[in-house]
Amino acid sequence: MYLYYASHRMNALSRYLARVNWPWRLPSGFAKPLPTQVLKCDPTSISFDADDQPQIKSQETLEALRTASRHLVEAFQPVVFPTETVYGLGALALNATASAQIFSTKGRPPDNPLIVHVSSVKMLLSLLPPDYTLPDSYRVLIQHFWPGPLTLLFPRDPIKIPDIITAKQPTVAIRIPSHPVARALIAISNSPLAAPSANSSGKPSPTRVEHVLHDLDGKVGLILDGGPCDVGLESTVVDGLHEDGNIRVLRPGGVTVEEIEQVLLQNFRQGSPPKVLVHRRDFVDEGIEQVPTTPGMKYRHYSPSVPLKLLRTISKPPQGVIADTPSSLLHSLKNSLGSSAPLRIGLLTLSDSSIISDLVSDTEIQWRQYSLGSFAEPAVIAHRLFDGLLTLEKEGVDVILIEEVSEDREGLAVMNRVKKAADEERWITTSMEAQCKYCPRTSCHSLLMNQTET
Numbered sequence: 001m002y003l004y005y006a007s008h009r010m011n012a013l014s015r016y017l018a019r020v021n022w023p024w025r026l027p028s029g030f031a032k033p034l035p036t037q038v039l040k041c042d043p044t045s046i047s048f049d050a051d052d053q054p055q056i057k058s059q060e061t062l063e064a065l066r067t068a069s070r071h072l073v074e075a076f077q078p079v080v081f082p083t084e085t086v087y088g089l090g091a092l093a094l095n096a097t098a099s100a101q102i103f104s105t106k107g108r109p110p111d112n113p114l115i116v117h118v119s120s121v122k123m124l125l126s127l128l129p130p131d132y133t134l135p136d137s138y139r140v141l142i143q144h145f146w147p148g149p150l151t152l153l154f155p156r157d158p159i160k161i162p163d164i165i166t167a168k169q170p171t172v173a174i175r176i177p178s179h180p181v182a183r184a185l186i187a188i189s190n191s192p193l194a195a196p197s198a199n200s201s202g203k204p205s206p207t208r209v210e211h212v213l214h215d216l217d218g219k220v221g222l223i224l225d226g227g228p229c230d231v232g233l234e235s236t237v238v239d240g241l242h243e244d245g246n247i248r249v250l251r252p253g254g255v256t257v258e259e260i261e262q263v264l265l266q267n268f269r270q271g272s273p274p275k276v277l278v279h280r281r282d283f284v285d286e287g288i289e290q291v292p293t294t295p296g297m298k299y300r301h302y303s304p305s306v307p308l309k310l311l312r313t314i315s316k317p318p319q320g321v322i323a324d325t326p327s328s329l330l331h332s333l334k335n336s337l338g339s340s341a342p343l344r345i346g347l348l349t350l351s352d353s354s355i356i357s358d359l360v361s362d363t364e365i366q367w368r369q370y371s372l373g374s375f376a377e378p379a380v381i382a383h384r385l386f387d388g389l390l391t392l393e394k395e396g397v398d399v400i401l402i403e404e405v406s407e408d409r410e411g412l413a414v415m416n417r418v419k420k421a422a423d424e425e426r427w428i429t430t431s432m433e434a435q436c437k438y439c440p441r442t443s444c445h446s447l448l449m450n451q452t453e454t
């Protein structure tokens, strides 16, 4: 009884310190951890009027959103909510103490800045420096892709945006999410929300409530359950603030580079449209490499708790690297991971995979397969990637093998995540290669495509 009373008083003291924007947190042992509550929301019951205000038909959803808003605004506690990309761990962006809890909950390094989520362009403008004018490229991108999985960098107004949000960068990353639950929560709270993906730092991003619970149960007080996320991987992060006016893609994501190029080409009115440059493909920036302003530059990202091997079946091996056959790959995995029990291997492969039949012919191994969908549908692959990694991890495999996909459309974002998540890349020759008369690649998807077309 005494302990309950003491922790209640400490929680009240924490809330008071947050309200006055006290810069330090009480040691975590002082505040009593709350049990994690999951509240269902029906996204289809939410619509938005011309003033960007949510109209909510379901009473259960309205109550859940009000409860979440009280957590955020009155108790200064973080809340997990669904977005169209991945689940986010949100807190009041303009309150440093509330946002600090995001970092402690995730174990996130303090030099990795957060994305601020707003519910309307009006809310966006309220955060920007008063003398700032949106560039024409941003007007076009906002008109076509917001609400949606596109994050834009803006100059930071240090009077409004706390240091902790931007890791003291001169820019702040902002987006309007299109998920009705996310947007309604921000509108009802009438506050921008800082929200990284709702996973422990370094882990794959959660796309379902089960993933969040597996990782953060007991570490967060409240989760809003809005069902599985549509896109399945994070927003595209874009910097259009350079003097040359070009659009620099710092992190490929839910909006593809091809879509950005096309929209700018068709709608840009001020002379020739800006170029769209992808980091590490079209430009390298020493500054970006030094600080973790682009996800995954400095820290390991998206990695499951078991080893992940990227099987290069499309690109040619670098000079001096000899490609494995499926059997030599499995032989070396058995040696390196060896135990007396049969090896359990998780396979994240395409439904029209060029290697799957060669691999699973080894019956000494216990195989667990998760299909990423067809090579021809990169949006489906993006949607399934994190779910596949987290599902196989939960099934208790010893290692996961993931098949390379082509780096176009959503495939660019998929390979961006996979390259950062994998602890090793192996180049594989398949029996398919010998049959292919169309191209000299290690494995040939044009052969597969031609087969399915006929």
Ligand code: TXA
Pocket (backbone or CB within 6 Å): 083, 085, 086, 087, 088, 089, 112, 113, 114, 115, 149, 151, 153, 166, 169, 171, 172, 173, 177, 195, 196, 197, 198, 233, 234, 235, 236, 237, 250, 292, 293, 294, 295, 296
């Ligand atoms: O789809 C998404 O973007 C999800 C959902 C929840 O909205 N959020 C998300 O947040 O992926 P997070 O923190 O996991 O990844 C955001 C990345 C950070 O790793 C950070 O490096 C980058 O965006 N970022 C944030 N502010 C930045 C800035 N000012 N300059 C450059 N990069 C920035």
Ligand code: MG
Pocket (backbone or CB within 6 Å): 196, 197, 205
């Ligand atoms: Mg993340």
